[in-house]
Amino acid sequence: MRKPAAARGTYAYRVFAIPTLLALLSALGLLSALLGDGVWDVLSWLTLGALIVTIVRHVARPARARYERS
Amino acid sequence: MLRTKTIKFWYRIHKWTSLVCTAFLLMLCLTGLPLIFYHEIEHLLGNAVEAPALPEGTPMAPVDDVIEAGERLYPDEFVQFVSWDPDEPDIVYLSLAASPAASPENNRLLVVDARTAEVLGEPVLQGSLMFTLYRLHVDMFAGLAGKLFLGLMGLLFVVAIISGVVVYGPFMRRLEFGTVRSDRSRRVRWLDLHNLLGIVTLTWALVVGGTGVINTWADLVIQLWRSDQLAAMVEPYRDAPPLEGLGSLDRAIATARDAAPGMVPSFVAFPGSLFASNHHYAVFMRGETPLTERLLKPALVDAQTGQLTDARDMPWYVTALLVSQPLHFGDYGGMPMKIIWALLDIVTIIVLGSGLYLWVARRKTSVETRIAEIERGEAKPLATVSREAS
Numbered sequence: 001m002r003k004p005a006a007a008r009g010t011y012a013y014r015v016f017a018i019p020t021l022l023a024l025l026s027a028l029g030l031l032s033a034l035l036g037d038g039v040w041d042v043l044s045w046l047t048l049g050a051l052i053v054t055i056v057r058h059v060a061r062p063a064r065a066r067y068e069r070s
Numbered sequence: 071m072l073r074t075k076t077i078k079f080w081y082r083i084h085k086w087t088s089l090v091c092t093a094f095l096l097m098l099c100l101t102g103l104p105l106i107f108y109h110e111i112e113h114l115l116g117n118a119v120e121a122p123a124l125p126e127g128t129p130m131a132p133v134d135d136v137i138e139a140g141e142r143l144y145p146d147e148f149v150q151f152v153s154w155d156p157d158e159p160d161i162v163y164l165s166l167a168a169s170p171a172a173s174p175e176n177n178r179l180l181v182v183d184a185r186t187a188e189v190l191g192e193p194v195l196q197g198s199l200m201f202t203l204y205r206l207h208v209d210m211f212a213g214l215a216g217k218l219f220l221g222l223m224g225l226l227f228v229v230a231i232i233s234g235v236v237v238y239g240p241f242m243r244r245l246e247f248g249t250v251r252s253d254r255s256r257r258v259r260w261l262d263l264h265n266l267l268g269i270v271t272l273t274w275a276l277v278v279g280g281t282g283v284i285n286t287w288a289d290l291v292i293q294l295w296r297s298d299q300l301a302a303m304v305e306p307y308r309d310a311p312p313l314e315g316l317g318s319l320d321r322a323i324a325t326a327r328d329a330a331p332g333m334v335p336s337f338v339a340f341p342g343s344l345f346a347s348n349h350h351y352a353v354f355m356r357g358e359t360p361l362t363e364r365l366l367k368p369a370l371v372d373a374q375t376g377q378l379t380d381a382r383d384m385p386w387y388v389t390a391l392l393v394s395q396p397l398h399f400g401d402y403g404g405m406p407m408k409i410i411w412a413l414l415d416i417v418t419i420i421v422l423g424s425g426l427y428l429w430v431a432r433r434k435t436s437v438e439t440r441i442a443e444i445e446r447g448e449a450k451p452l453a454t455v456s457r458e459a460s
Contacts, residue, residue: 015242015243015247018248019235019238019269022269022270026277030273030277030397033360034361034397041406045403045406045410051271055267055417058247058248058266059263061248
């Protein structure tokens with residue numbers, strides 16, 4: 001079933017919002033440890049570590065009855 | 071929304087670039103995993119040479135004494151490089167070759183105490199497990215051709231990642247981010263995992279893959295620098311007579327420090343070697359912050375008189391190579407970063423393996439069926455697909 005045009009227009013946003021956020025976090029993490037030590041290293045661990053946390057959270061999540069977008 | 075034809079095109083790109091590079095990428099990820107912890111593993115195996123503890127503030131020996139200690143031990147060999155490790159301030163490394171201009175590939179490495187100028191040991195490189203993994207990872211024991219080949223595989227990997235992102239869109243149209251349909255067939259579950267793990271590690275894999283490709287061009291970059299900047303710097307010595315004996319290296323280093331204030335020596339290339347001219351000590355100075363520590367500024371010092379000939383910042387292509395190294399190795403943020411690097415490497419192995427599995431599991435289906443599945447925003451269980459195909 002086709003969705004109204006308005007809903008389809010937000011396709012890129014719906015699909016790519018979280019990936020874009022993760023890409024920005026990754027870039028920040030990769031660069032920060034290069035720029036300095038101490039707090040810059042910690043920032044890098046937190047942002048890159050968030051990628052691992054994201055994976056673990058979604059893989060460990062129990063199957064849901066409905067996963068399709070409403 | 072992408073048109074069906076466009077999706078088909080990108081799907082094919084993703085499939086073929088992945089198929090060609092997957093075997094090599096798996097090898098690179100597997101050998102790269104222990105290489106992240108190279109230093110730690112060498113320490114554990116007892117292959118690392120360590121400096122003894124001496125009272126705080128023990129003065130450093132002249133570098134000339136360090137050179138002499140190495141030459142006394144191997145009188146028939148020639149020092150090509152002297153280097154320092156920012157993390158091991160009490161150690162000087164000497165790299166010796168059969169002749170001043172020999173290719174440094176099989177050089178002997180000596181570890182010398184920077185304070186007493188005593189030779190501490192000679193780490194075994196050739197034949198050790200870590201060295202074998204290292205060579206497999208860098209050039210598969212095939213020299214420049216091996217490096218360039220792996221670089222090509224890395225480029226295909228980068229294209230596979232980008233095309234993977236393009237087909238990720240239509241696949242995920244009807245699904246929440248990170249959905250793993252674990253109640254469906256095994257193939258659907260792995261498809262979802264492949265999408266999730268791939269999209270989360272996207273930027274990291276692009277950066278590590280891309281900087282790996284740049285590293286395969288290191289030999290070419292060095293040759294370019296030699297014929298470009300180095301040649302220009304030593305132009306006044308074009309017709310100079312051959313060197314007669316070497317002057318003091320300590321004096322040359324002092325000259326280089328004056329020419330590059332605020333910087334410290336990273337390594338010195340001796341006359342005739344890959345990184346120097348026939349008449350100069352090339353003293354490569356580095357900065358002291360995490361970023362500038364990686365950037366080098368060569369000071370060419372006349373090896374006889376100890377006078378400065380020229381000192382210039384490296385051209386952009388060498389700087390690009392130097393910056394790409396930490397981004398590939400993951401060695402610039404302490405042990406937590408190394409562990410994250412290893413975890414992301416393992417995730418990449420799963421993405422590669424699941425991609426291969428998905429290709430095998432779907433071979434029976436036609437491209438049109440797959441596109442239709444993508445269009446519907448779902449992938450059918452394998453059972454349905456094989457029923458249709460038969």
